[in-house]
Amino acid sequence: MSKNGPPTLKEPFSGAPKTCPEQAIDSASQGVVNPLSTFAAENFDASMVAKLMELMASYEAAPNLMGRWQDQVILDEIPKNSSVLDLGCGDGELLAQLIRVLDVRGQGVELDPLAVMNSIDRGVPVLNIDLDHGLGDFADQSFDYVILESTLQTLKAPMTLMKEMLRVGRRGIVSFPNFGHWRVRFDLAMRGRMPRTKGLPYGWHDTPNIHLFTLADFLDWTDSHDVKVTSALGLTDGRVHSLTREDNLTVEEALLFLESAN
Amino acid sequence: MSVDGPSEKPVHGPDHPQSVGHVQPRKAVFFESGPPLKLEAGGCLAPVEIEFETYGHLNPERDNAIFICHALTGDAHAAGWDSNPLGPLRSYRKNKPGWWDEVIGPGKPIDTRHFFVICANVIGSCYGSTGPLSINPETGQPYGLSFPVVTVGDWARLHMMLLDHLGIDSLYAVVGGSVGGQQALEIALGWPERVRRLIILSAGYRITAQGLGFNSVARHAIVNDPNFNGGHYYSGQPPLMGLAAARMLAHITYLSEESMGHKFGRRLQDKSQPDFTLTGVEFEVESYLKHQGESFVQRYDPNSYLYITRAMDYYDASLRTDGDLTRAAALLQAKTMVVSFSSDWLFPPELCRELVSAMCRAGRAVTYVDIPSRYGHDAFLVETETVSRLIDSFLRH
Numbered sequence: 045m046s047k048n049g050p051p052t053l054k055e056p057f058s059g060a061p062k063t064c065p066e067q068a069i070d071s072a073s074q075g076v077v078n079p080l081s082t083f084a085a086e087n088f089d090a091s092m093v094a095k096l097m098e099l100m101a102s103y104e105a106a107p108n109l110m111g112r113w114q115d116q117v118i119l120d121e122i123p124k125n126s127s128v129l130d131l132g133c134g135d136g137e138l139l140a141q142l143i144r145v146l147d148v149r150g151q152g153v154e155l156d157p158l159a160v161m162n163s164i165d166r167g168v169p170v171l172n173i174d175l176d177h178g179l180g181d182f183a184d185q186s187f188d189y190v191i192l193e194s195t196l197q198t199l200k201a202p203m204t205l206m207k208e209m210l211r212v213g214r215r216g217i218v219s220f221p222n223f224g225h226w227r228v229r230f231d232l233a234m235r236g237r238m239p240r241t242k243g244l245p246y247g248w249h250d251t252p253n254i255h256l257f258t259l260a261d262f263l264d265w266t267d268s269h270d271v272k273v274t275s276a277l278g279l280t281d282g283r284v285h286s287l288t289r290e291d292n293l294t295v296e297e298a299l300l301f302l303e304s305a306n
Numbered sequence: 307m308s309v310d311g312p313s314e315k316p317v318h319g320p321d322h323p324q325s326v327g328h329v330q331p332r333k334a335v336f337f338e339s340g341p342p343l344k345l346e347a348g349g350c351l352a353p354v355e356i357e358f359e360t361y362g363h364l365n366p367e368r369d370n371a372i373f374i375c376h377a378l379t380g381d382a383h384a385a386g387w388d389s390n391p392l393g394p395l396r397s398y399r400k401n402k403p404g405w406w407d408e409v410i411g412p413g414k415p416i417d418t419r420h421f422f423v424i425c426a427n428v429i430g431s432c433y434g435s436t437g438p439l440s441i442n443p444e445t446g447q448p449y450g451l452s453f454p455v456v457t458v459g460d461w462a463r464l465h466m467m468l469l470d471h472l473g474i475d476s477l478y479a480v481v482g483g484s485v486g487g488q489q490a491l492e493i494a495l496g497w498p499e500r501v502r503r504l505i506i507l508s509a510g511y512r513i514t515a516q517g518l519g520f521n522s523v524a525r526h527a528i529v530n531d532p533n534f535n536g537g538h539y540y541s542g543q544p545p546l547m548g549l550a551a552a553r554m555l556a557h558i559t560y561l562s563e564e565s566m567g568h569k570f571g572r573r574l575q576d577k578s579q580p581d582f583t584l585t586g587v588e589f590e591v592e593s594y595l596k597h598q599g600e601s602f603v604q605r606y607d608p609n610s611y612l613y614i615t616r617a618m619d620y621y622d623a624s625l626r627t628d629g630d631l632t633r634a635a636a637l638l639q640a641k642t643m644v645v646s647f648s649s650d651w652l653f654p655p656e657l658c659r660e661l662v663s664a665m666c667r668a669g670r671a672v673t674y675v676d677i678p679s680r681y682g683h684d685a686f687l688v689e690t691e692t693v694s695r696l697i698d699s700f701l702r703h
Binding site for chain 1 (some may be wrong): 399643662663666667671673699700702703
């Protein structure tokens with residue numbers, strides 16, 4: 045390990061080790077070349093480094109909208125007088141707006157006691173229950189929309205909840221940080237560290253995000269479970285845009301509208 | 307601390323700006339003429355007196371009333387000071403304010419500057435509403451066990467008659483804890499168009515088999531006290547040992563293993579070595595419960611304890627819809643908040659949640675909060691800060 049410590053985000057190569065630690069260990073003990081050594085900085089040519097630096101700079105310069113852009117999209121999308129179940133509703137901000145602006149019949153679910161209190165302060169009906177215990181309280185197709193904003197990756201049984209979501213709601217709205225984003229891949233591949241990005245700001249030991257996945261992973265699941273993605277939006281460099289399968293490397297956060305195909 | 311008495315916290319004297327000050331109990335009498343009140347369990351009663359207190363002022367629109375439902379052995383004296391209490395069993399009021407004084411008053415969560423607050427004593431009790439201690443006009447003697455069996459449904463109905471009497475059509479909120487929460491639920495289910503908000507603390511839509519068991523042991527202790535005499539003890543020695551035992555048992559159910567461990571542990575009472583006595587007090591917890599029993603018998607009628615625990619036993623909100631709680635929950639129109647406490651084993655969180663689940667299944671929006679607390683069932687009166695914050699916030703919308 046370099047004595048200069050881990051590389052900083054802005055200057056990714058300034059303190060980078062010449063070889064990755066795995067190779068150092070393996071070479072010393074077994075004398076074989078580790079294939080991961082291709083990721084060592086010296087193997088990149090100058091133009092690649094420059095391109096990466098440029099990408100990094102624009103990533104850092106973009107406004108941090110993580111977790112804050114979806115509310116407006118949802119407000120624009122949901123028709124008046126709908127019924128909405130917001131799973132992991134946090135401080136109840138979105139539901140309060142939906143109730144006030146769109147006369148929605150809203151119900152929140154939130155585990156964190158402080159957030160529950162804040163929801164009550166806003167006049168939002170909220171259930172202080174654990175999503176990992178399922179949605180057994182709710183009847184089939186009893187809501188027009190079930191929202192799961194930036195919560196799926198924190199659950200113990202995310203796929204169970206996805207199925208429950210489409211049982212209880214006629215439509216599901218899911219958003220999540222994309223673990224396939226190049227910046228995430230960079231941290232893992234180049235720095236050999238668990239990623240810390242705008243959307244995933246925690247350390248490996250204190251993160252609530254226990255089931256990280258990529259856009260491609262999620263679409264594999266929708267494909268194999270007859271779930272139709274009716275529309276999809278993404279956040280890239282502070283810009284909201286419509287999302288395609290090809291965006292797995294570039295999109296920071298994804299928001300998908302889902303329906304059961306059958 | 308006790309489930310229906312004030313906890314050991316600083317109190318606001320009658321002159322404190324946040325106290326409702328000195329209060330006077332009031333009475334309303336129903337069924338003085340005409341057919342008597344027909345009770346749910348089949349009995350009849352006339353006349354029926356209801357003792358109640360009010361705090362704050364009814365606004366010209368008459369829409370700012372909040373009805374408070376007291377717990378098992380509580381009374382209508384929810385706030386302020388009744389310094390010269392008249393009538394039997396009330397001397398305990400001399401040195402403390404009403405049982406929910408921390409929550410009701412000017413600038414408190416149930417703010418008497420904005421709300422007109424009503425609390426009424428339930429029939430069957432011994433605090434002014436007609437009960438076994440009252441004189442039966444036909445005999446000129448106390449009713450004793452000839453008093454008819456009463457139910458939570460009867461309480462709710464009479465209290466709605468009280469609201470009619472006061473000229474109140476619609477309640478801003480009905481609030482209750484423990485069996486008071488059950489009465490609040492009954493009011494909201496029976497008169498949905500008259501209740502705009504419902505707050506239920508530490509209560510389920512019925513009690514569990516364990517709860518029935520506790521109540522049955524309590525009654526067993528009373529009716530098998532040698533002084534019980536079939537409930538005709540008013541001219542002699544009342545069955546106070548039985549009532550004290552009932553209270554001691556009940557008190558254990560109001561605490562939790564953790565709170566008892568924290569409060570007393572296995573410490574001995576005023577000694578470092580046990581006396582190896584079978585009949586004396588050895589442990590602190592024994593001394594505490596003994597004290598609870600002894601002070602309770604100074605303020606409660608044993609017959610009332612039989613009637614009120616029975617009312618609690620029989621209550622099951624799902625019975626109005628043939629045992630289907632979801633159909634019952636669908637009747638609710640009030641904005642509802644249910645609060646449970648993690649260590650409550652009389653009304654455990656899972657039980658409190660059943661009503662919440664039923665409301666969800668019925669497509670009703672509902673707020674449910676499970677508060678981590680070690681204070682057991684008592685928590686709704688002990689965790690005042692959290693409860694106050696929740697009530698204050700919920701009543702604002």
